[in-house]
Amino acid sequence: MGEPGFVAKTLLLTRKDLRIEMRARDTLVPMLAFTFAVTLLLAFTLPTTGDNERAIAGASATTVADVLAGFFWITILFAGLVGFARTFETEQAEGAIDSLLLVPLDRSGLFLAKALANLTFIVIVEAFLLPLFVLLFTLDAGPGLVPLVLVILLVDVGFVAVGTLFASVAAQTSSRELILPVLALPALIPVFIAGVDLTSDLIAGGSFGTLVEAGWFGVLIAFDVILGITAALVFEFVLE
Amino acid sequence: MAAQPSTSRSSRNLRVLGVAAWGLLGLSLIFIFFVAREADDYPGGGPLQRIFYFHVPSAWVAYLAFAVVFISSIAYLRTAERRWDLLAHGSAEIGVLFTSLVLITGPIWARPAWGTWWQWDARLTSTLILWLTYLGYLFLRSLTRDPARSGRLAAVVGIVGFLDVPIVHFSVRWWRTLHPSGPTPADPTNSSGLGAGELLAFFTALIAFTLLFAWFLAMRVRIGRLADEVDRLEIDAGRASRVLTTEATEVPVAGT
Amino acid sequence: MIETRALTVVYGRTVALDGIDLSIGEGITGLFGQNGSGKSTLLRVLAGLLRPRSGMVTIGDAPLDLRDERFRRRLGYAGHDSGLYPHLTVGENLDLFSSLYGCPEDATDTILERVRLADRKDARAGELSAGLKRRAAVARALLHDPDILLLDEPYANLDDDGAAAITAAIESWRGPGKTGIVATHGAKRVKAYADAGVILTRGTVTVAGSYRPGGKRGLDG
Numbered sequence: 001m002g003e004p005g006f007v008a009k010t011l012l013l014t015r016k017d018l019r020i021e022m023r024a025r026d027t028l029v030p031m032l033a034f035t036f037a038v039t040l041l042l043a044f045t046l047p048t049t050g051d052n053e054r055a056i057a058g059a060s061a062t063t064v065a066d067v068l069a070g071f072f073w074i075t076i077l078f079a080g081l082v083g084f085a086r087t088f089e090t091e092q093a094e095g096a097i098d099s100l101l102l103v104p105l106d107r108s109g110l111f112l113a114k115a116l117a118n119l120t121f122i123v124i125v126e127a128f129l130l131p132l133f134v135l136l137f138t139l140d141a142g143p144g145l146v147p148l149v150l151v152i153l154l155v156d157v158g159f160v161a162v163g164t165l166f167a168s169v170a171a172q173t174s175s176r177e178l179i180l181p182v183l184a185l186p187a188l189i190p191v192f193i194a195g196v197d198l199t200s201d202l203i204a205g206g207s208f209g210t211l212v213e214a215g216w217f218g219v220l221i222a223f224d225v226i227l228g229i230t231a232a233l234v235f236e237f238v239l240e
Numbered sequence: 241m242a243a244q245p246s247t248s249r250s251s252r253n254l255r256v257l258g259v260a261a262w263g264l265l266g267l268s269l270i271f272i273f274f275v276a277r278e279a280d281d282y283p284g285g286g287p288l289q290r291i292f293y294f295h296v297p298s299a300w301v302a303y304l305a306f307a308v309v310f311i312s313s314i315a316y317l318r319t320a321e322r323r324w325d326l327l328a329h330g331s332a333e334i335g336v337l338f339t340s341l342v343l344i345t346g347p348i349w350a351r352p353a354w355g356t357w358w359q360w361d362a363r364l365t366s367t368l369i370l371w372l373t374y375l376g377y378l379f380l381r382s383l384t385r386d387p388a389r390s391g392r393l394a395a396v397v398g399i400v401g402f403l404d405v406p407i408v409h410f411s412v413r414w415w416r417t418l419h420p421s422g423p424t425p426a427d428p429t430n431s432s433g434l435g436a437g438e439l440l441a442f443f444t445a446l447i448a449f450t451l452l453f454a455w456f457l458a459m460r461v462r463i464g465r466l467a468d469e470v471d472r473l474e475i476d477a478g479r480a481s482r483v484l485t486t487e488a489t490e491v492p493v494a495g496t
Numbered sequence: 497m498i499e500t501r502a503l504t505v506v507y508g509r510t511v512a513l514d515g516i517d518l519s520i521g522e523g524i525t526g527l528f529g530q531n532g533s534g535k536s537t538l539l540r541v542l543a544g545l546l547r548p549r550s551g552m553v554t555i556g557d558a559p560l561d562l563r564d565e566r567f568r569r570r571l572g573y574a575g576h577d578s579g580l581y582p583h584l585t586v587g588e589n590l591d592l593f594s595s596l597y598g599c600p601e602d603a604t605d606t607i608l609e610r611v612r613l614a615d616r617k618d619a620r621a622g623e624l625s626a627g628l629k630r631r632a633a634v635a636r637a638l639l640h641d642p643d644i645l646l647l648d649e650p651y652a653n654l655d656d657d658g659a660a661a662i663t664a665a666i667e668s669w670r671g672p673g674k675t676g677i678v679a680t681h682g683a684k685r686v687k688a689y690a691d692a693g694v695i696l697t698r699g700t701v702t703v704a705g706s707y708r709p710g711g712k713r714g715l716d717g
Binding site: 162173175179182183186187189190194215226 | 384389396
Binding site: 009016019020023024090093096098099102104106 | 543544545547562563565566568569571573575576577578579580581582583584588592593595596597598621622629636
């Protein structure tokens with residue numbers, strides 16, 4: 001039997017992480033619980049109207065869209081950081097990280113595998129949160145849904161790249177839960193500003209074409225490409 | 241370890257640098273208050289406008305410092321040489337110091353000039369994010385005791401943080417452009433309208449601040465080296481005391 | 497042939513290894529010393545998992561380079577912990593590493609047979625007793641039939657049967673071109689089959705020599 005290539009080995013490791021998560025349920029389940037609790041709290045804070053036209057009393061459609069987009073991404077941001085902090089937990093539990101570091105696979109493969117697992121987690125959280133927003137805030141993306149999904153995925157790539165890298169940094173220190181947000185939040189600001197703005201315009205009924213022209217996609221793609229590649233390259237120095 | 245002659249030469253250079261930096265800073269104060277008379281005509285009066293001469297050079301030094309962190313971090317990851325790590329660490333500390341000065345002097349000027357302490361303007365916001373990023377960098381460094389590991393982790397953050405800067409800047413600019421709220425502040429760093437006296441004062445201050453940065457950095461690296469030397473001596477002292485107490489252990493090799 | 501020159505490792509202000517000069521030849525070398533003598537640290541450096549403060553390691557004729565994937569393929573290492581994923585079964589753990597190394601399909605079963613752990617294949621690694629965990633860890637290190645084997649305390653927590661299984665697995669692994677280092681604080685079990693021995697005392701080599709008089713010198717230093 002031949003030795004698998006880079007991609008096959010990477011996917012093997014991602015599958016391993018997902019399988020472990022299915023058994024341990026100590027990353028995704030807390031992320032979902034966190035997401036649900038935060039969304040409920042947000043719902044309580046909003047002054048809602050009786051009718052279901054728009055969920056916030058006395059606010060214009062654009063304001064509602066701004067607020068909901070902000071809520072959505074702040075919830076995702078913190079749910080993601082809660083989960084990403086645990087990225088290397090299973091590796092460090094019984095020293096499996098040493099076994100993994102010795103495997104003939106480039107370090108960027110380890111990074112990609114971990115990032116793919118985190119991407120899976122965050123996409124599941126979003127697939128849970130989006131309908132929840134429709135339900136609780138009568139959010140109506142309508143024809144903007146497909147571009148919205150594209151925006152969400154573009155944000156996710158940058159988020160997961162930076163989140164996974166800084167989670168690996170945090171895992172090497174004595175206070176990993178604390179240092180991850182301290183490092184990741186400032187770095188993630190551009191990708192989340194872009195995400196909030198695009199999401200808000202899409203749910204307010206903005207057209208895809210004008211958004212592309214506004215340059216936000218440029219910010220997202222630049223962030224994803226520059227920080228994604230950098231993260232994969234510098235990762236090896238974190239785990240050395 | 242360090243050769244004596246080079247140490248004394250470098251400490252002489254350091255002294256020359258320090259004298260030059262502080263001397264020029266003194267000179268720039270004279271220029272700022274007595275040569276740049278044009279500033280007196282600005283609305284809000286002369287003293288207020290003169291914050292500019294400290295604010296802008298501080299911002300320049302901050303960006304310069306973080307660029308040094310970026311380059312030294314790359315060099316450290318490539319070579320694993322301690323000096324690059326000392327350089328990155330020192331430069332990050334000085335960068336945070338000067339970013340703090342920017343964030344303090346800015347609002348002092350903005351309150352009377354704009355009528356508000358703070359604007360979510362692109363430049364202000366990206367400076368604030370920069371400050372947070374490198375505070376995180378310094379916090380990370382304080383968490384790990386092993387110098388090699390601390391250096392590697394910090395270098396990763398230093399590289400990613402700096403690459404983030406232009407994206408932060410563009411994103412914040414677009415963010416504001418899309419949501420124009422309140423007055424757009426005049427660009428305080430636009431020096432094209434400055435008179436000759438002001439330009440003289442400004443560039444003297446700029447050079448003085450840059451020299452000050454170089455002097456701080458050289459001092460900081462020197463202190464880092466001395467701290468390393470102390471560590472080395474303590475390790476050697478520990479070794480020496482251990483040799484005296486080494487006792488024989490079981491000798492399984494003696495069999496055969 | 498594994499050689500170290502002036503190898504020094506410092507944790508904070510504690511010198512864990514202090515100028516280690518060793519050359520370790522083919523066969524199995526026992527690495528002895530009390531807890532804290534630097535055995536684990538030395539093995540981690542030899543595995544490339546820990547960068548020494550100074551000094552160097554050469555494997556064959558080339559300096560140790562963990563980035564070199566060919567070197568990693570030749571190396572088997574079982575550290576202080578089991579090196580396994582507690583939520584996966586023993587079989588899943590070994591199958592994962594077997595695929596990553598490109599081992600033959602029956603590699604997992606063969607190695608489990610060898611450490612007499614075949615009946616625990618479907619048990620979660622995290623639920624094994626400490627002794628069984630050690631055996632699973634050694635099985636993982638031996639899985640891809642490495643040329644260089646580094647074992648840290650493989651006999652910890654083992655009863656006589658378990659120890660015999662480990663010894664048998666090591667014995668069937670050894671052969672021409674194979675170099676193994678087995679670290680242990682109780683020398684008895686390893687002495688029985690080792691070709692050479694090294695004693696570490698507080699980070700320095702106090703004794704090093706071959707058990708085979710007149711035979712090929714396993715080490716000098």
